[in-house]
Amino acid sequence: MTARLFELMLKAAGYTVVISVASIGIGLLVGILVCAAKLSPRPWLRWPAGVFVSFFRGVPLLVQLLLIYNLLPAVGIVVPSVVAALVGLSLCTAAYQAENLRGGFASVPRGLLEAADMAGLSPWQQFRRIRAPIALRLTVPALVNEAILILKASSLVSVVGVIELTRTAQNLAASTYEPLLFYSVAGGLYLAINWIVAGGGALAERGLRRGRLA
Amino acid sequence: MTLPAPAIAIRRLCKSYGQTEVLHGIDLEIARGATTCLIGPSGSGKSTLLRCIAFLEEATSGTILVNGQPLGFEEQADGRRRRLPQARIREVRSGIGMVFQQFNLWPHMTALGNVTEALVTVQGLSRREAGERGMAQLRRVGLEARARHYPSELSGGQQQRVAIARALALEPKILLFDEPTASLDPELTGEVLNVMRDLGDEGMTMVVVTHEIGFAATVGQRIVFLDHGRVLLNGPPAELFAPPRHPRLTQFLETYLDRGAAMLLKPA
Numbered sequence: 312m313t314a315r316l317f318e319l320m321l322k323a324a325g326y327t328v329v330i331s332v333a334s335i336g337i338g339l340l341v342g343i344l345v346c347a348a349k350l351s352p353r354p355w356l357r358w359p360a361g362v363f364v365s366f367f368r369g370v371p372l373l374v375q376l377l378l379i380y381n382l383l384p385a386v387g388i389v390v391p392s393v394v395a396a397l398v399g400l401s402l403c404t405a406a407y408q409a410e411n412l413r414g415g416f417a418s419v420p421r422g423l424l425e426a427a428d429m430a431g432l433s434p435w436q437q438f439r440r441i442r443a444p445i446a447l448r449l450t451v452p453a454l455v456n457e458a459i460l461i462l463k464a465s466s467l468v469s470v471v472g473v474i475e476l477t478r479t480a481q482n483l484a485a486s487t488y489e490p491l492l493f494y495s496v497a498g499g500l501y502l503a504i505n506w507i508v509a510g511g512g513a514l515a516e517r518g519l520r521r522g523r524l525a
Numbered sequence: 526m527t528l529p530a531p532a533i534a535i536r537r538l539c540k541s542y543g544q545t546e547v548l549h550g551i552d553l554e555i556a557r558g559a560t561t562c563l564i565g566p567s568g569s570g571k572s573t574l575l576r577c578i579a580f581l582e583e584a585t586s587g588t589i590l591v592n593g594q595p596l597g598f599e600e601q602a603d604g605r606r607r608r609l610p611q612a613r614i615r616e617v618r619s620g621i622g623m624v625f626q627q628f629n630l631w632p633h634m635t636a637l638g639n640v641t642e643a644l645v646t647v648q649g650l651s652r653r654e655a656g657e658r659g660m661a662q663l664r665r666v667g668l669e670a671r672a673r674h675y676p677s678e679l680s681g682g683q684q685q686r687v688a689i690a691r692a693l694a695l696e697p698k699i700l701l702f703d704e705p706t707a708s709l710d711p712e713l714t715g716e717v718l719n720v721m722r723d724l725g726d727e728g729m730t731m732v733v734v735t736h737e738i739g740f741a742a743t744v745g746q747r748i749v750f751l752d753h754g755r756v757l758l759n760g761p762p763a764e765l766f767a768p769p770r771h772p773r774l775t776q777f778l779e780t781y782l783d784r785g786a787a788m789l790l791k792p793a
């Protein structure tokens with residue numbers, strides 16, 4: 312493999328990282344909103360959030376991507392395929408992250424909120440200062456897990472025409488007749504990226520260790 | 526001479542969980558500047574009563590006056606009660622601090638962070654001013670040197686002292702304790718009880734639910750003995766614990782010989 316081809320593979324890996332990181336980030340924001348809606352006392356917020364979560368957790372990501380890719384132009388929205396890919400990945404991970412967050416919120420001991428009540432914190436102040444920070448800390452391991460899953464799942468967006476790492480390996484394998492080489496390199500690059508993510512997660516957990524629930 | 530108004534006045538307080546009534550019409554006044562110890566068998570309703578006073582539980586009927594102000598509900602002319610607006614509830618409650626059996630420190634904040642949180646978030650003090658006041662409270666419970674430690678890095682006794690400092694920082698007129706030493710190793714109960722004793726000496730109004738009979742008998746100025754959701758006995762320890770004793774109290778004390786009750790029971 313020439314240096315130029317390896318460079319192409321590295322670039323594609325960079326693209327995979329960008330798509331995944333953007334999806335995780337957007338997914339976290341949407342996930343927070345969905346989680347808030349699911350925890351809301353108002354049924355007209357809870358109900359759609361429930362539908363959202365069951366749809367995006369129940370339908371295979373590949374089908375979701377193909378649906379979104381074909382649905383958007385059908386309703387008159389013409390976007391580059393990378394946007395369709397981002398929408399699909401983000402909404403899918405949002406559903407999982409919303410459920411992880413909900414678990415985090417449910418694990419905040421009630422006594423901590425009673426103490427906040429006695430200290431005079433309003434419900435919003437309790438959310439901002441006590442509930443959300445503790446729930447987010449409890450969710451860090453699940454978030455790292457989700458990031459790794461999305462990095463791997465991002466290989467699926469090649470079906471809507473996004474040339475990321477997997478698709479690039481496919482293309483080069485076909486044009487050079489060296490599939491074993493390029494798929495090995497692709498696998499190695501995925502592995503390396505996920506090592507870094509897992510390492511970062513371990514560091515984050517170490518950093519939060521002092522403030523863990525006793 | 527008129528008697529000073531009680532810190533807390535409780536009238537005909539009833540509390541039910543579902544169909545089960547656990548407090549059956551409690552009438553009780555808590556004297557200002559004194560330590561009142563609430564004792565009684567497990568399940569007699571001590572925690573429930575204390576939590577009603579803190580408005581962490583809403584009583585089913587009856588009234589509670591805190592520093593002369595109705596807490597949570599107000600009795601109307603027709604005898605029915607009306608829920609007070611949230612702002613009023615918060616105001617009356619701000620005169621009350623609470624210390625829990627499980628400490629309930631916020632794990633993601635340092636000791637100092639726990640003590641200063643409400644000073645900054647609720648009272649709007651600057652970080653510097655809150656920090657100074659927080660350090661003063663930590664000094665009061667002997668934990669100045671642990672200010673930067675997280676709860677997970679403190680012993681149970683230290684955590685409970687931080688919790689006391691957190692409550693004190695808001696300058697409450699009344700401090701409620703629900704079995705503050707019950708989840709501590711025996712060798713750590715002393716440091717917490719000593720802090721509470723000092724607070725009593727300084728004239729803090731305290732209501733203490735406790736199984737530490739020795740502490741109740743020596744520090745409590747008033748003992749309230751709860752049994753099956755009723756106030757069975759209410760008086761100064763010298764009176765209550767001296768023979769002839771109420772048979773229910775004797776029976777109760779016999780189960781707490783290891784917590785300082787032996788001394789009270791031994792024949793003179």
Ligand SMILES: Nc1ncnc2c1ncn2[C@@H]1O[C@H](COP(=O)(O)OP(=O)(O)OP(=O)(O)O)[C@@H](O)[C@H]1O
Binds near residue numbers: 542
């Ligand atoms: N949230 C609740 N729901 C239903 N019943 C409850 C609840 N909390 C307390 N009870 C019941 O109310 C009664 C009084 O309980 P409480 O916790 O006040 O007793 P206690 O005197 O504090 O006992 P202990 O010494 O064991 O702490 C008990 O019978 C208990 O089962």
Ligand SMILES: [Mg+2]
Binds near residue numbers: 571572573704
């Ligand atoms: Mg109790």
